[in-house]
Amino acid sequence: MDAIFLQILNGLDKGGAYALIALGLTLVFGTLGVVNFAHGALFMLGAFCAVSLNLLLNLEKVVVDPSQTTPWGTPLEIRTPYLQEWFGDFGTWMIDYSVPLSLLLVIPFMLMVGVAMERGLIKHFYKRTHADQILVTFGLAIVVQEIIKANFGANPIPQAAPDIVAGSMDIGAALGMDPNTIVYPYWRMVYLFFAAVVIGGVFAFLHMTTFGMVVRAGMHDRETVGLMGIDIDRRFTIVFGLAAVVAGMAGAMYTPTLPPDYHMGMDFLVLSFVVVVVGGMGSLGGAVAAGFLLGILQSFASMTEIKSFLPGIDQIIIYLVAVVILLVRPRGLLGQKGVMED
Amino acid sequence: MSMATPKQDMVTMALFTAAVLSAPLWLSPIGANYPDLLQKFAIYGIFAIGFNILFGLTGYLSFGHAAFLGVGSYTAVWSFKLLSMNVIPAVIFGTLLAGLFALAIGYLSLRRSGIYFSILTLAFAQMCYNLAYSVLTPITNGETGLQLDIGDPHVLDSLFGIEYTGLPSTSLFGLQMTGYSGFYFCAVILILAFFLSLRIFRSAFGMKLRAIKSNQTRMMYTGFNTRPYLLTAFVISGMYAGLAGSLLAVTDPLAGAERMQWTASGEVVLMTILGGAGTLIGPLLGVGLIKYFENIFSALNEQTLHEVFAFLPDWIENLTVAIVNPFVGEGWHLMLGVLFMVIVIFLPGGVMEGIRRIADLPRKFRRKAEKRRQEAEHAAALRAAEEEG
Numbered sequence: 001m002d003a004i005f006l007q008i009l010n011g012l013d014k015g016g017a018y019a020l021i022a023l024g025l026t027l028v029f030g031t032l033g034v035v036n037f038a039h040g041a042l043f044m045l046g047a048f049c050a051v052s053l054n055l056l057l058n059l060e061k062v063v064v065d066p067s068q069t070t071p072w073g074t075p076l077e078i079r080t081p082y083l084q085e086w087f088g089d090f091g092t093w094m095i096d097y098s099v100p101l102s103l104l105l106v107i108p109f110m111l112m113v114g115v116a117m118e119r120g121l122i123k124h125f126y127k128r129t130h131a132d133q134i135l136v137t138f139g140l141a142i143v144v145q146e147i148i149k150a151n152f153g154a155n156p157i158p159q160a161a162p163d164i165v166a167g168s169m170d171i172g173a174a175l176g177m178d179p180n181t182i183v184y185p186y187w188r189m190v191y192l193f194f195a196a197v198v199i200g201g202v203f204a205f206l207h208m209t210t211f212g213m214v215v216r217a218g219m220h221d222r223e224t225v226g227l228m229g230i231d232i233d234r235r236f237t238i239v240f241g242l243a244a245v246v247a248g249m250a251g252a253m254y255t256p257t258l259p260p261d262y263h264m265g266m267d268f269l270v271l272s273f274v275v276v277v278v279g280g281m282g283s284l285g286g287a288v289a290a291g292f293l294l295g296i297l298q299s300f301a302s303m304t305e306i307k308s309f310l311p312g313i314d315q316i317i318i319y320l321v322a323v324v325i326l327l328v329r330p331r332g333l334l335g336q337k338g339v340m341e342d
Numbered sequence: 343m344s345m346a347t348p349k350q351d352m353v354t355m356a357l358f359t360a361a362v363l364s365a366p367l368w369l370s371p372i373g374a375n376y377p378d379l380l381q382k383f384a385i386y387g388i389f390a391i392g393f394n395i396l397f398g399l400t401g402y403l404s405f406g407h408a409a410f411l412g413v414g415s416y417t418a419v420w421s422f423k424l425l426s427m428n429v430i431p432a433v434i435f436g437t438l439l440a441g442l443f444a445l446a447i448g449y450l451s452l453r454r455s456g457i458y459f460s461i462l463t464l465a466f467a468q469m470c471y472n473l474a475y476s477v478l479t480p481i482t483n484g485e486t487g488l489q490l491d492i493g494d495p496h497v498l499d500s501l502f503g504i505e506y507t508g509l510p511s512t513s514l515f516g517l518q519m520t521g522y523s524g525f526y527f528c529a530v531i532l533i534l535a536f537f538l539s540l541r542i543f544r545s546a547f548g549m550k551l552r553a554i555k556s557n558q559t560r561m562m563y564t565g566f567n568t569r570p571y572l573l574t575a576f577v578i579s580g581m582y583a584g585l586a587g588s589l590l591a592v593t594d595p596l597a598g599a600e601r602m603q604w605t606a607s608g609e610v611v612l613m614t615i616l617g618g619a620g621t622l623i624g625p626l627l628g629v630g631l632i633k634y635f636e637n638i639f640s641a642l643n644e645q646t647l648h649e650v651f652a653f654l655p656d657w658i659e660n661l662t663v664a665i666v667n668p669f670v671g672e673g674w675h676l677m678l679g680v681l682f683m684v685i686v687i688f689l690p691g692g693v694m695e696g697i698r699r700i701a702d703l704p705r706k707f708r709r710k711a712e713k714r715r716q717e718a719e720h721a722a723a724l725r726a727a728e729e730e731g
Contacts, residue, residue: 035457124687130457131403135615136686138608142679150668150676270468270604277461312477319465319472326462327453 015295040269114244280335392582414587440584
């Protein structure tokens with residue numbers, strides 16, 4: 001029982017990341033009808049926003065103190081981050097909270113990137129085939145990835161969660177089970193909460209604002225909305241920016257769990273496409289449900305009990321689910337009838 | 343689309359054969375005449391020709407063809423280990439097994455079209471890749487990659503009384519498959535592969551595949567079952583990939599799982615598109631361009647760039663180097679990505695379309711000149727009429 005509970009918990013945070021990426025992917029597909037293979041690169045860009053901010057906050061002032069020497073006989077260098085020098089405790093606090101603070105950088109930056117990408121590139125591909133869309137965004141993903149690699153190197157760069165949530169919680173003990181059976185890092189809980197808030201925010205935005213209503217109407221019947229004198233293209237551009245922001249935030253907040261490297265986007269992209277397909281192309285609820293579902297399935301598949309009679313299942317479970325779904329119910333779990341059902 | 347006559351095809355074949363066999367000669371001025379690179383041209387050429395039969399003719403974009411390449415490689419290395427160092431069985435088994443894989447994967451994937459087909463092939467290829475890295479380690483030797491061992495049985499060889507001391511190398515009935523002999527072996531297979539693809543392009547079967555690309559729904563409305571044809575095309579192109587994979591093992595008997603990764607599938611898509619999908623010779627051009635420039639550019643670094651641009655004034659030299667430097671050496675993939683985007687955006691038909699456009703230029707100019715002349719005449723006539731009236 002507690003093993004199952006543990007696996008569900010383990011799957012949730014990964015599922016949260018899948019859900020957030022898939023949400024953006026399916027939003028873009030539903031509105032613009034574009035298959036965006038560069039969406040994973042946006043996730044990665046977000047993660048590297050967090051890395052950059054961390055580097056920036058940690059810029060240090062080096063003071064050589066000639067009166068003291070290190071054990072090696074060289075003059076002692078005292079390194080203090082500028083922030084600490086300028087702001088004292090508040091500076092230290094900022095450095096500690098660099099990952100959540102990076103969201104402040106991620107939101108405007110990713111919005112800019114998203115809008116620029118849509119206006120500069122994607123716009124010209126509305127009428128082209130899906131194959132062309134896949135190819136050009138695939139090319140873009142390679143470009144973004146290589147730029148990051150050139151600037152940050154090929155190795156993963158670990159990021160620390162704020163001290164206050166750096167440890168783990170013994171959930172098992174709190175629920176009256178044996179201690180140390182279910183230990184769960186605080187940061188994953190934070191991530192789960194964050195994912196829930198973002199997903200809720202996106203849904204609220206789409207369902208409770210006029211803007212969202214217009215966007216949903218446009219997803220349903222773009223032409224009619226256009227005929228009513230609404231500039232639907234501009235709204236869809238903003239939706240693309242929004243999807244980029246969601247992906248970027250998901251990436252930035254995921255850095256303490258998974259040290260970001262330049263190809264993390266590609267790794268997540270393939271999986272999130274699978275998530276979108278399982279949930280149903282263009283279905284927002286489907287993407288979220290499938291994201292969590294597949295995250296949990298994946299962590300169940302990596303249990304030793306299951307691996308012992310189905311070796312290798314943890315490696316392929318997600319793809320296997322996708323294959324079965326595509327063959328049996330191509331519109332996906334919650335997809336609308338007739339959407340991409342060829 | 344105008345069809346070439348059989349006679350023109352014979353000329354094409356003859357020219358192609360001559361060009362491939364004499365490649366070491368005419369490629370030497372650009373420094374591409376060493377066997378390693380030539381082998382790569384030939385092998386990836388086969389891969390791209392095969393991919394083009396599926397993507398170029400039917401429009402079905404597979405993102406999982408690298409899986410077949412990998413299967414071909416693994417099978418070939420196992421054939422070397424267990425049966426014989428002779429390359430013939432390795433190539434045959436590699437191609438056949440890849441064909442079997444393609445049959446299974448194609449049978450399932452072709453139930454869907456469009457993006458779903460791409461994702462299905464991608465999912466299958468990723469499954470192969472992940473399994474090759476994890477549970478199939480006894481067969482694939484995991485991360486290290488499958489390679490020859492001193493203790494390998496070589497059953498067929500020992501049957502014929504051939505004994506090896508140390509690590510054996512691959513051979514064609516005693517002819518070592520290294521250097522130029524390796525290239526010529528691949529070249530002969532490339533020529534055969536090209537011939538087969540030419541026959542497919544000209545056949546009724548090829549015509550049906552093109553019809554599927556232009557309007558599958560209409561084909562089906564006329565009562566035509568398209569799936570067997572698609573599956574045949576898929577298996578053929580999978581076998582081409584397996585053939586290319588086993589040739590990779592022939593020239594270097596080592597097979598690793600990274601050959602099956604989806605970025606490798608992306609590479610063959612790129613090569614085909616760059617040259618011109620759906621054309622006979624385009625994919626080969628794409629392979630040549632990419633493999634050649636990969637070779638040149640990935641060897642450059644800042645030092646060599648300064649030497650290359652030394653003839654420029656200093657500040658222009660520094661500026662040029664600063665601009666070019668991110669795209670060479672380690673940054674070669676950046677260049678590849680940019681190239682990929684530029685081609686898809688501006689020249690979706692690839693290099694072949696570019697050539698066609700340039701070839702059409704004189705005619706276009708003539709037409710424009712003709713139009714201008716007519717307009718001038720018209721204007722003159724109008725003026726004349728005005729003066730009279």
